[in-house]
Amino acid sequence: MALRKIEASVPNSHRQLVLDALTHEGGIGHETHVGEYIVCKECENCVVVMVVCVAARAGELMNVLTNCGVGVVFGTVTSIQVASHRPNPVALVQEFRDLKMKVEAQAEGALAKDRQFARRWKRRR
Structure with missing residues (x-):
């Protein structure tokens, strides 16, 4: 528009x-x-x-x-x-960059928890 x-x-x-x-x-x-x-x-x-x-x-x-x-x-x-009313491409790139960093940080946090769980599980066996 x-x-x-x-x-x-x-x-x-x-x-x-x-x-x-x-x-x-x-x-x-x-x-x-x-x-x-x-x-x-x-x-x-x-x-x-x-x-x-x-x-x-x-x-x-x-x-x-x-x-x-x-x-x-x-x-x-x-x-x-x-x-x-088309979006600003520079702002979109920055927004996707921020979103990617946020998702990667969450994934690294989940992976760290998985490693801790795997170590504890091995100890129990």
């Missing part, structure tokens, strides 16, 4: 239109879409509205934005992959 960032660069006069479209038609801020936030950055001659969401939902939000005219009548819309 990957995360995507949707950026809409719009004129200052259309800022509220984009925000209303994302919150009402896009559903951002409602209980069904937890973890999606709208960030607005005011530039010199435009406003950049950014939303980070899962890749499966990015198409739906792009559709909402184009239906209200962003990227068609005014402004631009871009969708960029920003992160992936």
Whole structure:
């Protein structure tokens, strides 16, 4: 599962239109879409509205934005992959290394107990 960032660069006069479209038609801020936030950055001659969401939902939000005219009548819309939920390979290697050391220590402890048991058993015979 990957995360995507949707950026809409719009004129200052259309800022509220984009925000209303994302919150009402896009559903951002409602209980069904937890973890999606709208960030607005005011530039010199435009406003950049950014939303980070899962890749499966990015198409739906792009559709909402184009239906209200962003990227068609005014402004631009871009969708960029920003992160992936795949595990970090370096962290996995270290985790397996630690786990291997723990299991080997337990095995050596069990083997030492087995040797002590074998010595005692031989003495009894």
